[in-house]
Amino acid sequence: MPVNDTRQAMYRWFCGRAFVDLQVRCTRLCMSGVELGLHLIMGSGESGKWTVEQRAPIRNESFENEYVPEIGCLSIIVLGASGDLAKKKTFPALFHLYRQGFIQSHDVHIFGYARSTIPDKEFGSRIRGYLTPCKGFEQTHEEDVTQFLQLIKYVSGAYDKEEGFRLLDKTISEYELSKNSTEGSSRRLFYLALPPSVYPPVCKMIRSYCMNKSDLGGWTRIVVEKPFGKDLASAEELSSQIGELFEEPQIYRIDHYLGKELVQNLMVLRFANRLFLPLWNRDNISNIQIVFREDFGTDGRGGYFDQYGIIRDIIQNHLLQVLCLVAMEKPVSLKPEHVRDEKVKVLQSVLPIEDSEVVLGQYEGYTDDPTVPDNSNTPTFATMVLRIHNERWEGVPFIMKAGKALNSRKAEIRVQFKDVPGDIYKCKKQGRNEFVIRLQPSEAMYMKLTVKQPGLEMTTVQSELDLSYGQRYQETIIPEAYERLILDTIRGDQQHFVRRDELKAAWEIFTPLLHRIDQGEMKPLPYKPGSRGPEEADKLAEKAGYVQTHGYIWIPPTL
Numbered sequence: 001m002p003v004n005d006t007r008q009a010m011y012r013w014f015c016g017r018a019f020v021d022l023q024v025r026c027t028r029l030c031m032s033g034v035e036l037g038l039h040l041i042m043g044s045g046e047s048g049k050w051t052v053e054q055r056a057p058i059r060n061e062s063f064e065n066e067y068v069p070e071i072g073c074l075s076i077i078v079l080g081a082s083g084d085l086a087k088k089k090t091f092p093a094l095f096h097l098y099r100q101g102f103i104q105s106h107d108v109h110i111f112g113y114a115r116s117t118i119p120d121k122e123f124g125s126r127i128r129g130y131l132t133p134c135k136g137f138e139q140t141h142e143e144d145v146t147q148f149l150q151l152i153k154y155v156s157g158a159y160d161k162e163e164g165f166r167l168l169d170k171t172i173s174e175y176e177l178s179k180n181s182t183e184g185s186s187r188r189l190f191y192l193a194l195p196p197s198v199y200p201p202v203c204k205m206i207r208s209y210c211m212n213k214s215d216l217g218g219w220t221r222i223v224v225e226k227p228f229g230k231d232l233a234s235a236e237e238l239s240s241q242i243g244e245l246f247e248e249p250q251i252y253r254i255d256h257y258l259g260k261e262l263v264q265n266l267m268v269l270r271f272a273n274r275l276f277l278p279l280w281n282r283d284n285i286s287n288i289q290i291v292f293r294e295d296f297g298t299d300g301r302g303g304y305f306d307q308y309g310i311i312r313d314i315i316q317n318h319l320l321q322v323l324c325l326v327a328m329e330k331p332v333s334l335k336p337e338h339v340r341d342e343k344v345k346v347l348q349s350v351l352p353i354e355d356s357e358v359v360l361g362q363y364e365g366y367t368d369d370p371t372v373p374d375n376s377n378t379p380t381f382a383t384m385v386l387r388i389h390n391e392r393w394e395g396v397p398f399i400m401k402a403g404k405a406l407n408s409r410k411a412e413i414r415v416q417f418k419d420v421p422g423d424i425y426k427c428k429k430q431g432r433n434e435f436v437i438r439l440q441p442s443e444a445m446y447m448k449l450t451v452k453q454p455g456l457e458m459t460t461v462q463s464e465l466d467l468s469y470g471q472r473y474q475e476t477i478i479p480e481a482y483e484r485l486i487l488d489t490i491r492g493d494q495q496h497f498v499r500r501d502e503l504k505a506a507w508e509i510f511t512p513l514l515h516r517i518d519q520g521e522m523k524p525l526p527y528k529p530g531s532r533g534p535e536e537a538d539k540l541a542e543k544a545g546y547v548q549t550h551g552y553i554w555i556p557p558t559l
Contacts, residue, residue, distance in 0.1 A: 073179040080193035081112030093482035259481030303371030336495035347505035357385035362524035383537035431549030
């Protein structure tokens with residue numbers, strides 16, 4: 001029988017069967033976490049028709065531990081509710097989670113707690129302006145904001161007095177009783193948008209008066225913001241004070257860099273792509289730069305910043321967390337403890353920082369801020385080389401850079417590969433291959449490659465393969481870091497939070513250097529605002545092995 005006749009006969013056999021619904025499902029997990037189902041539907045006497053069904057967002061975090069929604073009301077308590085952090089980050093993140101359906105009005109209530117006496121309506125007016133529209137929901141924004149603000153109850157009280165916390169507990173319990181008809185059957189999440197100096201008294205008050213009292217389940221969790229101390233001793237003291245009151249599974253030390261989309265993509269890139277597995281080691285990689293640059297100064301926060309400096313503020317936490325994800329070994333699974341175990345191993349392998357591999361800077365005009373001491377030795381810029389003593393990374397310098405009042409604003413990871421051996425095209429003049437991950441702004445990743453220049457001559461030029469998130473995922477909502485991390489705390493996923501031994505290992509790396517700076521043994525070099533920083537920093541990177549590509553600039557694609 002001819003092939004076409006065979007196909008027609010098969011088709012008639014399928015279509016002749018009444019009410020046949022042959023469903024072929026081809027599912028895939030998109031980067032946005034949306035499951036797409038592809039269906040082939042056939043009915044009697046009609047041709048096949050393909051349809052696409054979009055389902056609810058699912059959790060693509062650990063295939064071994066899918067999140068199971070919990071039953072019972074959820075109380076989210078924001079302490080320091082009248083402060084800048086809460087207004088600019090915490091409440092906007094909660095609003096976006098609410099608008100996207102991750103927290104529901106029928107089982108969630110939000111409580112603000114601070115010392116200021118503010119009526120609920122006035123408090124809502126204060127934060128309304130910070131609640132920006134969610135992508136795709138602009139038309140209903142005002143209505144959404146009004147509904148969200150109805151979920152918020154404000155309570156005033158001191159941070160070290162039991163009266164305020166008894167009132168807070170009473171207010172929470174009344175809500176829980178109205179929702180569950182069983183007093184205390186609840187989940188309580190306390191977000192401490194407060195200075196670390198008040199963590200101990202606040203945690204003591206929570207432990208004494210505001211814990212979940214349910215015998216039917218539920219939990220109490222606390223979220224604490226950086227900085228976690230100023231050195232190893234202060235961090236250990238703070239950890240001990242909180243650890244006496246709460247178990248480690250209850251404590252979520254938040255570093256918002258771990259919530260950034262491309263930081264969370266690092267493990268996927270490394271361990272889900274065969275391409276990178278054989279290349280990601282000392283045999284192929286010359287050096288790795290982790291860079292944070294701001295084009296503005298302290299902007300009125302000089303007094304606060306001067307207590308910490310750029311190393312404590314950026315490098316010891318944000319950039320070091322990125323280093324862990326870049327350098328860690330493949331974990332046994334995606335369970336939080338397995339991932340964090342590997343991060344700790346990396347930190348414990350970092351060698352002591354050599355003074356000769358550190359350049360400090362302070363931009364001219366920094367001490368003009370009236371809140372900054374005239375003789376301040378605080379660095380606003382630092383470049384340093386970290387070295388990891390293990391089989392994978394022996395001899396590969398990790399160049400950490402961070403600074404304020406520079407010539408650009410960006411954060412990126414730059415993996416520079418070694419020169420091509422036996423280079424027959426003389427590609428050294430074009431520069432080395434690099435894999436660059438742009439964390440902010442304009443999330444993107446690109447690979448710098450040497451290719452043939454179009455034309456009749458055999459000449460080479462450097463170009464790139466790039467993926468710009470703004471262009472590729474125009475219709476996808478890319479969450480802010482705080483949205484993802486708050487959602488993780490609700491779900492009980494600690495993968496993207498700092499464990500106590502991880503915090504200790506991080507401070508062990510930097511404390512000796514910081515003490516030498518604090519004691520005036522190392523001085524920052526002056527640099528002009530709007531520059532690249534001290535020239536000595538570029539010389540240090542070059543000495544460590546970084547080869548700059550002159551004349552090449554990656555330009556992000558425009559929409």
